Amino acid sequence: MPFTYQRTVRFQDTDAAGVAYFANILSMCHEAYEASLGAAGINLNQFFCYPRIAIPITHSTIDFMRPLFCGDDIKIYTTPKQIKDGEFEVAYEIYVIEVVDRGVKEVQESCAARAFTKHVCIDSAARVRTFIPDEVMKWLVKWGDANQIAAMETDLLL
Structure with missing residues (x-):
């Protein structure tokens, strides 16, 4: 089950064209990542400031389907997945929340x-x-893909 993070796109997130700047979208994703760690009980100060094990981002990618504007309310669904013993990836899906009145x-x-x-x-x-x-x-x-978690639990039992 993914972690859900909500926020509003702020003026500071936008560029001269009035849309959210691409690098700021990645910053929003990192906010969601940090919030998901905290919601899982991880002490963020120790995790980021005094780690025995550092966890740098080695690759990132983002695809856009539509622009985000100042004032847009968004949800970021965050789903981590283990790749190898010492590697994982995090998938983020950013959705705009709109209230539509059709009666x-x-x-x-x-x-x-x-x-x-x-x-x-x-x-x-x-x-x-x-x-x-x-x-x-x-x-x-806690926040990973349920199918992968079932496989991880099966591996642990074997």
Whole structure:
């Protein structure tokens, strides 16, 4: 089940054309990532400021389906997935929330963008790859893809 993060596109997120600047969309995705870590019980200060294991982003990509404007209310659905022992990716789906009045008010969501970030775990002191920390594994289980989680649990039982 993905983590859901809500926010409003702010003026500071937009460019001279009045649409959200592409790099700011990735920043919004990172906000959602941070919120999902916190919601899983991870201490963000220790995670980002004093880590034994650092988890840098090694790749990111974003595809846009429609522009985002100042004042748009959005939801970012965040779904992490383990790739290897020391790597995971996070998929983000950014939806605009609109209230449509056709005699009856309805809330509609339309996909504005999809993004991915790939993360690698490294030992902070030795600067070499290492395994995903236990607290991050718990986060993967909490917010990850249910099919992948079932496979991970089966592997643990074997």
